[in-house]
Amino acid sequence: MKIPKPTDAELEILQVLWEHGANTVRFVNEHLNEKKETGYTTTLKLMQIMHGKEMLSRDDRNRTHIFDAAVKEDDIQKELLDKFLDATFRGSASKLVMHALGNSQTSKEELDQIRQLLDQLEGGK
Amino acid sequence: MKIPKPTDAELEILQVLWEHGANTVRFVNEHLNEKKETGYTTTLKLMQIMHGKEMLSRDDRNRTHIFDAAVKEDDIQKELLDKFLDATFRGSASKLVMHALGNSQTSKEELDQIRQLLDQLEGGK
DNA sequence: TTTTTGTTACGAAACATTTCGTAGATATAT
DNA sequence: ATATATCTACGAAATGTTTCGTAACAAAAA
Numbered sequence: 549m550k551i552p553k554p555t556d557a558e559l560e561i562l563q564v565l566w567e568h569g570a571n572t573v574r575f576v577n578e579h580l581n582e583k584k585e586t587g588y589t590t591t592l593k594l595m596q597i598m599h600g601k602e603m604l605s606r607d608d609r610n611r612t613h614i615f616d617a618a619v620k621e622d623d624i625q626k627e628l629l630d631k632f633l634d635a636t637f638r639g640s641a642s643k644l645v646m647h648a649l650g651n652s653q654t655s656k657e658e659l660d661q662i663r664q665l666l667d668q669l670e671g672g673k
Numbered sequence: 674m675k676i677p678k679p680t681d682a683e684l685e686i687l688q689v690l691w692e693h694g695a696n697t698v699r700f701v702n703e704h705l706n707e708k709k710e711t712g713y714t715t716t717l718k719l720m721q722i723m724h725g726k727e728m729l730s731r732d733d734r735n736r737t738h739i740f741d742a743a744v745k746e747d748d749i750q751k752e753l754l755d756k757f758l759d760a761t762f763r764g765s766a767s768k769l770v771m772h773a774l775g776n777s778q779t780s781k782e783e784l785d786q787i788r789q790l791l792d793q794l795e796g797g798k
Numbered sequence: 799t800t801t802t803t804g805t806t807a808c809g810a811a812a813c814a815t816t817t818c819g820t821a822g823a824t825a826t827a828t
Numbered sequence: 829a830t831a832t833a834t835c836t837a838c839g840a841a842a843t844g845t846t847t848c849g850t851a852a853c854a855a856a857a858a
Contacts, residue, residue: 555845559760567763573805590847592806597845611805611854622772628761629772635684636753638692641773642783647747647754648766648773649790658767659795663788665774670784680815698835715817717836722815736824736835802857810848817842827832 551619551627552601557594562617562624565604570616676744676752677726682719687742687749690729695741 554562564579565571577591595615598604607614637644649662679687689704690696702716720740723729732739762769774787 556760557846563760563763587848589849593808594846596807613806625761625768625772626776628757629769630776632753632757632761633773633777635681635688636750636757638688639777641777641779642787643750644754645770645773645787646790647750648758648770649787649794651751651755652758652764652766654766654794656795659791662767662770662774663791665771666784666788666791669774669779670781682816712818714819718838719816721837738836804855812847813845815844825834
């Protein structure tokens with residue numbers, strides 16, 4: 549089964565559902581509105597399209613439908629990252645990593661975690 | 674001066690120019706064709722649009738124009754990475770880095786370089 | 799009961815991006 | 829000199845994505 553690449557607007561909706569779990573259109577719409585004014589029916593239409601693509605599941609036993617992400621966060625992140633890495637960094641993961649760490653404020657704990665992963669990877673070299 | 678976010682097709686053209694330096698439409702088009710069939714005038718039109726946006730410079734002293742990237746690779750990568758990080762990983766750089774290193778085959782030299790950066794970053798914590 | 803509010807469905811408009819076709823000019827080959 | 833190939837310019841079609849408006853119905857409030 550092929551995972552379709554979500555569009556920008558679809559990804560925003562997936563983020564809300566991944567973060568907060570199954571929810572209504574209204575809930576999702578209100579979250580989106582915190583970042584950017586979005587009409588209710590716009591969000592509804594997108595979620596219906598996503599359901600059509602089997603990107604979202606839907607419980608329609610009650611009048612107010614409950615939607616949930618039907619694709620795994622990790623899978624989508626991996627898919628998008630692969631494409632982004634190629635398109636933007638010509639496949640150089642280290643360049644991307646250097647940029648990412650250079651910019652952001654990442655906690656000591658997270659840096660340690662990355663260091664552990666490095667140890668693990670370099671173990672085999 | 675505002676850097677406009679390049680579209681996917683525009684980014685592919687920038688990659689060719691960043692990698693190979695100033696060149697003709699034909700050269701760029703032939704490179705793009707290695708990955709995906711693209712009509713000559715399609716590439717031409719895109720490069721004209723990009724020139725209009727000041728994303729490319731153009732030397733039109735001769736009939737065959739020579740185009741070059743007018744935006745810095747690092748700047749565009751930073752801009753795109755920031756947006757990608759927010760949209761896809763909700764801003765968690767460490768999660769992105771773990772994914773990126775987990776997937777790819779990165780050389781020992783590159784891993785060491787990343788480790789150095791970690792040392793440097795953790796120095797201040 | 800009647801009105802108001804909230805919900806889904808969905809066509810169509812609006813907008814963004816990519817692709818193509820044609821005209822006109824210049825260079826190159828015959 | 830003529831034909832052929834190559835190049836730019838650019839409008840417009842094709843495609844993809846997002847937003848909006850309206851209809852139909854159900855629920856809740858007055």
